[in-house]
Amino acid sequence: MDQTTLILALLPILIIQLALMIFALVDLIKNPNPNGPKWMWGIFIVVINIIGPILYFVIGRKNY
């Protein structure tokens, strides 16, 4: 396999990670009352790959 096909093959990983991050960020911005400071969740979501958005969805949304 040459370089371009490889990069194309790995593109979905990047896209899914970005999509998760964007979903989480959009929800965070619209969320009037997150569980904890907003800026902290913002840093979590952007900096920690995959786990950050999951943590936000599970414990940051205060829906439990």
Add this chain to the structure above:
Amino acid sequence: MKHFGILMQKEWRENIRNYKIYWIPAIFILLGITEPAVNYFLPQILEASGGLPEGAVFEIPTPTPEQILMAVLQQFQTIGMAVLILAYMATIAGERKSGTATLLYVRPLSFSAYFLSKWVVAAAISLASVWLGFFSGYYYTRLFFGEVEIIKLLQMIGFYSFWVLLILTIVLAASAALPNGGLAAAAAFALYVLLQLADGLLGANWSVSPVKIPQYAATWLTGNPDLPSLWGAVGITVVIILVLFGFGSWISRKNKAKTKV
């Protein structure tokens, strides 16, 4: 059962609004893709992280496609199940706490329909995620490592689905029984670990056990598992799911009074 359709719609909408319908499949697909990709790029990753001394010779055997798919199943067993437990820990307990439940409980409500509606939507989303994860893992395994017959994969996914449903039912029942989502997740995790520990220590003595379903499912890739034990395990799983079902509906009716207004 007229309520069931309406409750289903409510449940479905809730799962869309809290994004579960997007992020749970996304995580399983990621898990499925990363395993073959990391294995394929292992030499480059080792080189880039630069831990090897000059002139070191390292023979990394190329794993077979079957091994890669088994590794994907292992990932689902650890991270995947944790994600499912965390995602659904609050389905009923959280509703009682946030007050949504009061809106439901003041109406004449059949609790079995209530429990069933939650179960059906949660099961649909988690099974779809697990399947999507396996299929994307399968695609990448074929791309990087070689062919595995699709029928083997389908057999594995089919039997593994029973295990996913069992975990899901345990979480939902725990969520109905315990006062909050955190406790429900803790109880489900404890049960999950205990079951696996018990099976690991004493499992040699019996072959029919629900905890062995993932192992049997993985065996489909390389050969045929012991069919009578497998069907026995599936039978026990279905019975446990039905019992937990009855328990969940009963306990959510009993905990009706604990709703916060």
